[in-house]
Amino acid sequence: MSFRPVKPRRPGSIHKAIADAIAQVGTLEEAAEIIERQPYWLYTAADPDVEKRKEAKLSYADACKLAGAGGRALAEHLALEAGGVFVPAGVIDQAALQAQLAAFSAESGELVSETIRRIADGEFDQADSAAVLPLIEDALRPLLALHHHCKTRALQR
Numbered sequence: 798m799s800f801r802p803v804k805p806r807r808p809g810s811i812h813k814a815i816a817d818a819i820a821q822v823g824t825l826e827e828a829a830e831i832i833e834r835q836p837y838w839l840y841t842a843a844d845p846d847v848e849k850r851k852e853a854k855l856s857y858a859d860a861c862k863l864a865g866a867g868g869r870a871l872a873e874h875l876a877l878e879a880g881g882v883f884v885p886a887g888v889i890d891q892a893a894l895q896a897q898l899a900a901f902s903a904e905s906g907e908l909v910s911e912t913i914r915r916i917a918d919g920e921f922d923q924a925d926s927a928a929v930l931p932l933i934e935d936a937l938r939p940l941l942a943l944h945h946h947c948k949t950r951a952l953q954r
Contacts (some may be wrong), residue, residue, distance in 0.1 A: 800825050806845060811874060815843040815855060818868030831866045832859040884934055886941035894946070897939040904936040 800820040806813035819828040819839065829836040832855075841853040855863075860871045869885060876883035889897050911932055915925040 799823055800828065802840075802843065804844070804846065806843070809874075809877070810845060812843055812845040814870045814874035815839075817870035818860075818863045819843060821868045821870060822863060822866045828863060828866075828868070832862050834859070884937050884941055886938065886945035889942045889946050894943070897942050900939040901936065901943070904932070904939065908932040908936045 800816065800823070802816050806816050819825055822828045822831060825836045825840055829839045832839065838853050839855075841847050841851065842855045847853070860875075864872050869883065872883045908929070912929055915921060915929060
């Protein structure tokens with residue numbers, strides 16, 4: 798059973814990102830164990846309606862622990878705040894390198910084709926954006942896997 802807070806969290810808020818990260822790693826208790834805190838403390842950090850004097854703040858180190866355990870919502874939130882995006886890259890090995898490049902070529906071709914089709918009417922609206930977004934992510938994933946592969950190898954000196 799994953800974490801589902803009773804009160805809704807505002808999309809795009811840090812509280813929503815924390816709640817989503819908790820759900821991504823499992824239950825409130827499992828997430829609290831990962832960051833070595835009490836569950837009530839972690840729930841308080843994810844609750845936007847807690848009084849200022851009782852507020853709990855998630856540290857960067859705790860956020861890193863949650864992200865490392867699969868709570869990627871915090872990385873997504875931070876990337877959006879910094880004006881970017883977070884797309885998990887995946888890990889590839891030497892043997893999969895060619896397959897990743899071929900996948901990037903195919904996926905990016907599909908993305909460009911669908912985007913051109915959708916802008917042909919002179920408008921690129923919310924529905925168009927929603928339809929193209931998964932194609933963007935599918936195209937980026939193999940390219941980012943290649944980036945991750947090269948970056949980690951370059952840092953192994």
